[in-house]
Amino acid sequence: MCTCNSTYTLSGNTFVCTVCGTPFVGTPRGTGVPNPTTKCGTIWGVCTKLYTLTGGVPTRGMVLGVCTPPAPKGLGLNYHTVVTQYQRWVTHNGYNTQKGGVTPTLTQLGLG
Numbered sequence: 591m592c593t594c595n596s597t598y599t600l601s602g603n604t605f606v607c608t609v610c611g612t613p614f615v616g617t618p619r620g621t622g623v624p625n626p627t628t629k630c631g632t633i634w635g636v637c638t639k640l641y642t643l644t645g646g647v648p649t650r651g652m653v654l655g656v657c658t659p660p661a662p663k664g665l666g667l668n669y670h671t672v673v674t675q676y677q678r679w680v681t682h683n684g685y686n687t688q689k690g691g692v693t694p695t696l697t698q699l700g701l702g
């Protein structure tokens with residue numbers, strides 16, 4: 591924590607002060623970004639990995655394909671949670687939702 595009274599941004603798995611870079615313990619209010627250690631944060635992480643892997647905004651189907659099937663094929667997360675967090679991730683980053691696409695495997699994403 592710091593006394594900058596500034597905003598925090600996600601750096602890797604930690605929120606850091608945008609002014610001094612001090613890590614924030616937990617999830618600061620108002621970032622709109624879920625803590626990476628939570629299920630919601632996991633979904634955001636998948637979205638970001640898919641973006642990096644495919645070079646474009648992942649489709650809802652791709653994110654669902656990774657997040658909802660039970661292990662070992664997927665992460666076994668709730669359908670509605672995934673849909674909600676995908677939408678929030680897209681909006682937060684100023685993207686548009688996408689359709690279609692082929693879902694990468696967990697191994698391709700470095701999650702399996």
Ligand SMILES: [Zn+2]
Nearest residue numbers: 592594607610
């Ligand atoms: Zn600071």
